[in-house]
Amino acid sequence: MKRFLVILCLTAFVWLGVSMSETDDYPLRAHVEMYGYDTVRYAVAKADSVLTLHAEMTGFQAFLRSFRKQVPVVQVDMTSQGTKRAVALADITESLRQQIGPNSIRNITVARDSLRLELTERYHKTYRVDLGNVDFSFADQYGLYGEPVVKPEDVTLYGPKEALDRITSVSAISYKVVNISSSGSYEIPLDDSWRDYGDIRSSATAVTVHLPVEAYVDREYSVPIEVVGADTNVHYRIYPEEATVHVWVPKSALDKTPEFRVAIDYQDILNHESTQTPRLLEFPSYLRPRSLEPSQVECVIIR
Numbered sequence: 583m584k585r586f587l588v589i590l591c592l593t594a595f596v597w598l599g600v601s602m603s604e605t606d607d608y609p610l611r612a613h614v615e616m617y618g619y620d621t622v623r624y625a626v627a628k629a630d631s632v633l634t635l636h637a638e639m640t641g642f643q644a645f646l647r648s649f650r651k652q653v654p655v656v657q658v659d660m661t662s663q664g665t666k667r668a669v670a671l672a673d674i675t676e677s678l679r680q681q682i683g684p685n686s687i688r689n690i691t692v693a694r695d696s697l698r699l700e701l702t703e704r705y706h707k708t709y710r711v712d713l714g715n716v717d718f719s720f721a722d723q724y725g726l727y728g729e730p731v732v733k734p735e736d737v738t739l740y741g742p743k744e745a746l747d748r749i750t751s752v753s754a755i756s757y758k759v760v761n762i763s764s765s766g767s768y769e770i771p772l773d774d775s776w777r778d779y780g781d782i783r784s785s786a787t788a789v790t791v792h793l794p795v796e797a798y799v800d801r802e803y804s805v806p807i808e809v810v811g812a813d814t815n816v817h818y819r820i821y822p823e824e825a826t827v828h829v830w831v832p833k834s835a836l837d838k839t840p841e842f843r844v845a846i847d848y849q850d851i852l853n854h855e856s857t858q859t860p861r862l863l864e865f866p867s868y869l870r871p872r873s874l875e876p877s878q879v880e881c882v883i884i885r
Contacts, residue, residue, distance in 0.1 A: 609636055610636065612635065614656055614658055619699070626699070629700065654682045656678050671694065671696055675690060706740045706746070719758075723799070724797055726796075728794040729794075735789075740783040741780060754770045755771050796834060809848045818883045819884065820846070845863050846858035
């Protein structure tokens, strides 16, 4: 009797082993994670988050998955246009199998035809980035040569309308760079205090400021002083007749011949103000004016 029970147990174990090693279709639930859409601009209104399928695997593999209570996670690319998107499961079956168990699952089948995602566009407002808290200072005889470039110039915030209506501006954090002596780009984080207003998303978290920098050389030029608005029939004398303009010139522009206009106003002279302060009216944009001499000139009208 004892030998019979042993043989029976061995037979049962062999049968169980053979049975468990055979492949069959087993039900399986997977969690769906969708990506490929703009999570800042859109909020998820409705999405398929669970996928029920049948996987071809051995009994051992099915038992281990059940015992470990594994819930596989599959990622599905929902890159498309519009707010209503779908992906055909027939097109991604192999991708799903690779994600769930590339070495243990031979094949999978699904009862449904697609996974669907419905998005809703968040309310949004666009703000020009305020750089008032940013301070750049240059090394001696270095300065801007051209215009700084800010990217992006505008930032869009997304969120509830009532929250965005309370946000009046978007600014960079307090940021300082000193002794700049070469061209370069600086990434400046934005002040994210808008988060205090609720679930607010931003199209950018930082801006990049590019500064074109050039070395400058001190130069001076003698420029005739003209009288603006003077009658052509009126004769006048200016003492002195020329002004000295002190400027910084970029080294790359030393071979250029700059043109200047220095003037006083004829109407001020008629108001019996013979002593005038000359003004620099025009100069090339690539120069950096420093000073103008003399600070006062005398103008006499000859009648």
